[in-house]
Amino acid sequence: MLKGPRMRIFALKSCDTCRKAIAAIRAAGHDPQIIDVRADGVSDADRAAIIAAFGDKAINRASTTWRGLTDAEKDSDPNELLAAHPTLMKRPVIEHAGQLYLGWKADVQALILG
Template sequence: MKGPLMRIFALKSCDTCRKAIAAIRAAGHDPQVIDVRADGVSDEDRAAILKAFGHKAINRASTTWRGLSDAEKESDPNDLLAQHPTLMKRPVIDHAGQLYLGWKGDVQAAILG
């Protein structure tokens, strides 16, 4: 395994998450994968993710988001993610103490070099 432990908060049914995990493993990393639906997200991790990304941590394009009432959509992001972990934009990658959101080119460059 290269360097410090890498953790990926993902959803096993998410295509982007699967692509990210495959690319990261192909680059020689052995990340710990945390399935947000099956494993949940700890209070500490959720707080760190929200501190790093704020409202951007919420996936407003998701089926879960569309199913929420207007009142629910206005609630505190921490409460929303605690009740609906699949609302988290994915993947969130914790690499060497730095958090990354999504799997676009800038994140790929930072993670894969």
């Protein structure tokens, strides 16, 4: 039996944290739609919602992609950065019951898994 409204997870196939989150969410009885930010991309509307919710925190400054950017690129608008480099998005971003959640730390796990 599926729980609640449709859930979407913005993830990256190669991300261990994303894989752990997806496995735990499925084990809890949810059947989320997985959006691979590299393969599927992130729509303008979704990207705008993520930036509206998290601002600068939506950018993963510890990523290999970030380290490869020029200083000028690092100073650019988060929306432009994520449009050009979707893998810069901190992951996972989980959309559930009209809310967006960033990452997979204990607080997000408690809210998503109950």
